[in-house]
Amino acid sequence: MFPNLKNPVFTDVDDLNEMARQIRRDIINMLLLSKSGHSGGPLGLADIFTALYFNKLNLLPEDPYNAERDFVFLSIGHVAPVWYATLSRRGYFPLDELKTLRKVNGRLQGHPAPLKTHGLPGVEIASGALGQGLSIAVGTALGLRLSKKPNHVYCICGDGELAEGQIWEAAMTAHHHKTDNLTVIVDRNHCQIDNRTENVQVLEPLADKWKAFGFEVFEIDGHNMKEVLDTIDAVKKVKGKPSCIIAYTKMGRGVSFMEDNYKWHGVPPNDEQGKIALGELAATKYGDFVDYYNEK
């Protein structure tokens, strides 16, 4: 009854890890070109995006809005570079378009722009103002269930973002309606723009909060590909309640001077820093979409 759309591109963890590294290189190159944007969050999420798009999601890049697709909502719109790089690497749009991040007349807006006005394949709805994604995900999950459809809905939230009250309104709605076709993935990197999360506003005990709100909670290393894959399988088996993956990650993962440093939340690397970053993220068999230092 349900066609398997996903055609997983990679099943081998090493292949997935190499793609995640290429996506990290893409993020650095995009930010070098745009000279504006967020470095830390996107680098930290590269493994989770790779696991979703290159293995776990039901999707068809050539038919991005197929009715059988799994839904992905990016509540933290500012980490758009990792989403754009992933979508492009997965074939949703040409790699060359990654050069247009944050450029006028482009589809790769600083924060994801709506499908209806900008038309970037793979994006469902605008995000950027924080705290709004989970409500949308719950609504879509309810609509899918009403239509008796098996699509799964994923919502990616930041940890600092969880201060927004709407997140917990949505969590209560998800609990009340027992939306077991919904998984929220929290990027728990302990960093937000002003400082470390616990210095800005105490968030712990985070797992207990989600449990108290009626979610089945999974705590994982968000950089361990095998663990990410296995957990996505596990959340789909949860019945009668929504699920939450708290993925412990490092902001700026893969670039030593950015790693776990909140100061890299909202800034791009300069040319010198970019060179070091690309040096640390070894080149892959997939190749870069731009040779920034020779083309500029």
Add this chain to the structure above:
Amino acid sequence: MNYIHKFENYLIEDLDLSKPELKETRRGFGDALVDLGKSNPDVVVLGGDVSGSVRTDMFRDAYPERFFSVGIAEQDMMGTAAGLALAGKIPFASTYGEFATGRPFDQIRQSIAYSVMNVKICASHCGFTVGPDGATHQSLEDVGIMRILPHMNVITPVDYNQTYRAIIECTKVNEPFYIRFYRDNSPNYTNPDAPFKFGKADTLYEGSDCTIIASGLMVWESMMALELLAKEKISVRLINMHTIKPIDRDAIVKAAKDTGCIVTCEDHQKIGGLGGAVAEVLAQEYPAPVEFIGASDTFGESGKAAELYEKYGISSRHIAEAVKRAVKRKK
């Protein structure tokens, strides 16, 4: 009475201005939802705890599987509605005017208007007429803050019949809508068979000295003003501007050309609402004297609706005075 020229097709036959049928506009919303639910399985309704007050309880009882309670959480309600629209549904999100617009403004802006989601935001209890509840519940800014949003359509029906028709019609346009109505019983006087023309103003009365452009309950109030003005031999065109956005620019410009001056009437702030919208059109296309009837940059207070209309200067008497001022300003 020679100074009043009624357009028959928009008003019910045998309308007795002194004794109209009284009916709730919110009930027109509730009845339309039940009928839509029957004919369209994609219509869903979100409840923010006040389903009895906004008359969505009838839909809830008829189609419980298509009614989603989200608690007293208007921000979440708007986002959930957007998500339901993405799943192919036609969601109606309804609560009181202030909580349908002011509280979740950012959610409406990003997740509904910017994202062009097929969400129908339906606000009851608008304007001064929630009287005794006082200023916190008197939504006087909602039209302004919805009208300013790109992609948002704004409708303010005048009575039960027109609310019913507007709700049915809005499902035919795959865009966000804001539809404003009221709690109390009010005169039900528009012809139920008259088509609701989205974006096209209704001219209810013809006249030559001035045009009143009114919205919502103020259309009836303006009809009462016409009676007062006829006694002073002032002939007035009355336009029901039920669609505030996209506004009927042609009707406004034609009124200014034909009658030389305009009075706008709304149960809402003068700033940003219908008055502002009309003035924007005239300033650009055909400058003419305009007088505004509405809340004068002030919040309301507790009291009976009629007392508040009198105190805040939006009763038929005030409308008639405004018409005379506008006529005087004509060159």
